[in-house]
Amino acid sequence: MATSMAAALAASLPAPSAAPVPAAPTYETIPASMSKVIDIEAEIPLMIVQLDGMVVTKIIKHAREAPSTTAHGLLLGLDLDGTLEVSNSFPLPHHSGDDDEKSTKSVARYQASMLRSLKEVQADDSVVGFYQATTLGAFFNQTLVDTQAIHQDKLRHGGIVIVHDLSQTARGNASFRAFRLTSNFLAAYKKQNFSTTSLIQHRLTFSSILEEVPLKIRTNPLLSSFIGTMTEPSLSSGLDIAPATATNSTIPASFAALDLGTSGLTRNLEQIVDAVDNYRTEEGNLAYLSRQIARERGRADNYVAKRKEENQARVAQGLAPLPEEDIARLFKIPAEPSRLESMLLLGQIDAFGKSLGGMASTGLVKMYGAKAGSGTST
Incomplete structure (x- = not known):
């Protein structure tokens, strides 16, 4: 009964008006000649x-x-x-x-x-x-x-x-x-x-x-202020500590500056040796390929020269010269190898050398400073 009453009331109500559908906006296509001008x-x-x-x-x-x-x-x-x-x-x-x-x-x-x-x-x-x-x-x-x-x-x-x-x-x-x-x-x-x-x-x-x-x-x-607050010394809560030393910081003190910097020298030298070995291996491969190219090119040149002599002899005898043949089909001359890998290895060697120079110079200055600070005579 309740269901039929609700249905009857719903049927008696006016139908809701449909919302107007907005027209889809239209955009003019930017000409290809103006696309680069628009992108300033x-x-x-x-x-x-x-x-x-x-x-x-x-x-x-x-x-x-x-x-x-x-x-x-x-x-x-x-x-x-x-x-x-x-x-x-x-x-x-x-x-x-x-x-x-x-x-x-x-x-x-x-x-x-x-x-x-x-x-x-x-x-x-x-x-x-x-x-x-x-x-x-x-x-x-x-x-x-x-x-x-x-x-x-x-x-x-x-x-x-x-x-x-x-x-x-x-x-x-x-x-x-x-x-x-x-x-x-x-x-x-x-x-x-x-x-x-x-x-x-x-x-x-x-x-x-x-x-x-x-x-x-x-x-x-805001981040700079937060870091400044963390690094700013503050009074310690301990009561048995002298006032002169009763300061601490949220970020503990770093003693990296006291490191003499000698631990990474061995690693750096090993990297340089490996890079030099790789470069020598790459240069050996390039030299081998270059010899192969020179050998095949020499064979092709000898064949062309021999064929030219035969044609000259046939012309002198009144015969027709032999037809020219495709040298690229007879002799597989390899393309010249890429030297990109050699350049990249040279870049690695240069980077390792600069890193070694900077690390060694900094460590040397620190060692002299540590020796002077200890009061040891030279």
């Missing part, structure tokens, strides 16, 4: 990279917790008036046991999921580059070059790579540097030609692969 920011060259303090702490945390020195991740932010503002970052997983194809697909899925999640919470989701943790300043490797080449081809201002040196951070110096590939290297990379002629034509050496971009770190005033 793309015409402003990138002059400086601004790294947020939160990004610095996230990179340091990821590098410390990573199982190896292969910590890497993506940088998010925007470019404005020639300044690339990096406001956020997230690490990418590292799969050591999987094959390359499976690892690449897994990283791509994780990256797409993270960017989608950041977009849902209205956070920065524009990729502006990536970061790479390294040790002893040796960041020259094929993976870094390939990744940065993809970014500079896809991103508006090419993106940048932030290199974080773990060995410097362990000594109390947070080392962050921003790099991007040079235009000469990109021209050779797009052609995938790193022969001797190409290197001379593009004037490429290991020092001209990357160019450094000025970098500054922006800290939040």
Whole structure:
């Protein structure tokens, strides 16, 4: 009864008026010739990279917790008036046991999921580059070059790579540097030609692969005040301590400056020896391939010369010359090998040498200071 009454009342009520459906807005398509003119920011060259303090702490945390020195991740932010503002970052997983194809697909899925999640919470989701943790300043490797080449081809201002040196951070110096590939290297990379002629034509050496971009770190005033409060000495609550020494701080005192810096010299020398051995092996492989090319080219030249003499003799006898044959089909002359790996190894050797020089000079000064402070006579 109650149900039929409710149905009757509902039937007697006037039908609700349908809400008007708004017309879909129409937009005029921007002509292809005007697309670059509209994007004014793309015409402003990138002059400086601004790294947020939160990004610095996230990179340091990821590098410390990573199982190896292969910590890497993506940088998010925007470019404005020639300044690339990096406001956020997230690490990418590292799969050591999987094959390359499976690892690449897994990283791509994780990256797409993270960017989608950041977009849902209205956070920065524009990729502006990536970061790479390294040790002893040796960041020259094929993976870094390939990744940065993809970014500079896809991103508006090419993106940048932030290199974080773990060995410097362990000594109390947070080392962050921003790099991007040079235009000469990109021209050779797009052609995938790193022969001797190409290197001379593009004037490429290991020092001209990357160019450094000025970098500054922006800290939040609230965060700076908080850190200042933590480092400010305060009175201790102990009653049996002398007033002169009754001060402490939330952050304990660091004695890293008293370390003479001799512990990393052995590791640095081992890295230099390994890099030199790898370079000698690579040069040996290049020399072997060069000898093969010279041998095949000599055989081809001898064949051409012999065929030319036979044709001259046939013409002198009044006979028709023999037809010319395709030399490339008869003789498989290998292409000139790429010298990119040699350049990267030279860059590693140079980085290890500079790191060793800086570490040794700092340790030497500290040792002289410690000796002078102890009052020992020379």
